[in-house]
Amino acid sequence: MSLEKLKLSKQLVASMTDAGFLTPKEIQAKTMSRILGGQDVIAVGPEGSGKTTTYVLATLMKLKYAFEEAPRALILVPDAEHVAHVLEQFKLLNRNSTFRILGIDSTGSIENQMNEVTDGVDIIVAVPDRARALYLKLALNTNKIQLFIVDNAELIVKKGLQLPVVELANSAYKSQHVVFTEVLHDKLNHMISPFMKDSSVTIEVDELGAGDAEVYPQMLYNVPNFRTKLNLLTVLLNDTETFDKVIIFVNTRLTAQTVYKNFNHINAQEIGIYKPLFFDDAGFDSLDEFMENPDSRILIAANENFTEADLKGIPFIFHFELPEQKETLIQRIIKRDETEDAIAINFSTDIELAEVKKIEQAIGQKMQVMDLPEDLKIVDAAAKPKKKKGEEDEEQSDRGAAFHEKKASNTKNYNYSAGTKAKMTYKKKKGLS
Template sequence: MQKSFEDFKFNRQILNAITEAGYEEPTPIQQKAITPILAGQDVMGIAQTGTGKTAAYVLPMLMKLKYAQGSDPRALILSPTRELAMQIEENIRLFAKYTDLRTVVLYGGLGPKTQIAELEKGVDIIVATPGRFLDLYLAEHINTKQLKFLVMDEADKMMDMGFIGKIHRILEVVPRKRQNLLFSATMSELVHKIAGDFLAFPTVVEVSPQATPANTVSQQLYLVPNTKTKINLLQYLLKDDEDFHRLIIFSKTKNTADNIYRFLLRKYGEEEVRVIHANKGQNTRINSINAFKEGSVRMLVATDVAARGLDVSDVSHVINFDIPIVIEDYVHRIGRTGRATKSGVAISMATPAEQYYVNKIEKLIRQQIPVADMPDEVFVEKTGFEEQQAQAREIDLQKRKENPDFKGAFHDKKASNLKVNKSKKDKAGKKKMGGQTKRKR
């Protein structure tokens, strides 16, 4: 096993950039993936975020591309989200600073004019979301004939987001003779399928069992009756501003994210908190992420749009205000803390209706999440009628998922009421009939 980056025979430009970036020794995924990639093999890497997988493919790719050449791209890296695309590009810039390699990042959400202008200057590496890449390719702004590398990062997220059609379209327009690299945190059936279409006799590198959280993250679970109690618990936790010095709060919906943000805004003001979700404009999202990265804001409230590709060192805590329904997102969310070799804490809050997803997550990560006692100082609110009904409906839905014959508590109640009413009617009918008979006699 290579104990240092020097062992990989990287050139001096790359080694100097690695040293300046503060990386001392390769992470397990880098130790396993770099050598086969340098040897030209197709590689399938199973590694969750926060394990150093971006550098695991970027470093050998830079080594093989060496210097700027021609005007057409020689490497294409596909990413599911613009946030991750920007993060990958940042990594490339970091490690390619002593080379003249040119990188362009392509994503939707803003006009393509600037991106087209960048492409026209000449490019070696393109980092792109599948949709924008195809748009610019079909508009004849990209020539794929020189492509030697094709990387698919976070393939599981791409499949979740329905990119499989676009990926197949891209595979049709890139040269057949190329090196392919696929990285994913989990191996769903769709990822297996795309890997089969995409990779030729790949070297599989896996740094830990599938979808296990990085062991630098300590996990806690609070069982709470309702949303109001979640807010009270959040308020209690955030009192400890020394310990909770940089945190991401994840919610399931944009609406909940906005509500949490408004609550925190009243408590802490604009200089402490930002919110990002799909309804926020591209510039707002970039500015919020940058303010959080620089440490000028302490809290970032986010939906899962930011769960991947957000690489911020020193995130002390991730708080799952809601348990994710796409259970794999749990691993990606909590992977925002405890990155590289640093430790972090992931705190989750679950109502009775969310317990179902907690059980599924525990199955996925092959471990139980320790349950923490509710602090005495936290006021436990009474669950309102509407929320009670919503939770009951959700639990019914979950039971129906597991057992299609399950009719639901509401149905059972209705059925028993019908039975009671029927027997009352029958009794009344019998009495009536009895009376009539007597009169006839």
């Protein structure tokens, strides 16, 4: 498909060609005509799929002439780094400097930014909280905005900037709204639903990488919050027959201690922390020490101090939290020996789904999304019920179920596929677990 198919002006086609873009990306081919046609669009695609270039081109095409008294396009991005990146893309493609483009982040003087906005600007690229501050100070006039764009929406939600986005979008109620994101989840839908038109369309592009190395099977449990993760871990590890040698990765040593204390240590030798933070917590100084102990089946390790590269012999690798660098996880799941097999089980909240997408893109395959156990207690993070005096803490009573006698109601009801069960059985027969 040629660039001309995007129905861009000759000037923009020339700018794209000069910049090295010879053919359109899939997300550009699928969304450009809808954006130029005035439809509200939610575009979902991985990092590097061409989302920024898409809306930069659309903005330059839709704003037919320059120099009006108020901005006609407002682009909201998560932080100063993204502001700089978008400005660079405009500089690359707006060759004749047809439009006055202003970048606004939280580091600059608000007084200077007020003066720059009121002096006249066509396109504003801003972080949501500072744009809202300028709007409340009456410096940012949203009455003439034709195109309201939210980029990296999943990061904006992660930073807790939903309120200024919604306020600004509602103030620019006459505009067309376009949202770009790597993932779409409930929290993000909650942010954009107040201003997206009923006629809006969602377009998803899923570009997986080639996957340079063979990796262990990946499973994904999507849960609402940290406390539900703890409950899920308890329910799964209640199956001592299957999960008889497990390593659980978290991000910090403090979190490792939290997960450790979540269990009721009926058998203290069953569980330990890798190089624990506190001397009174049961632990191991090395992975070999854990592997050689026949009574120990669960090791909790923090990414911040876990340096051992070889997980050979551990059939189940849990990522209770996804590491900050995707490469950390990928190195653990690469299959280095044809005789070895393992399964990686990953927990993710909505906020972490963007990291899941990056991992999937890097390894070239999707994670298998698992059904949550029927008896899993989903915790409402906002609810804090009062306890009567002498009443047992219900949350505390849920803890430690991994070391209680198993109940028929929560035994293996997490719906592993036939292939997964076969792999587990194979490991048992081969003595790998």
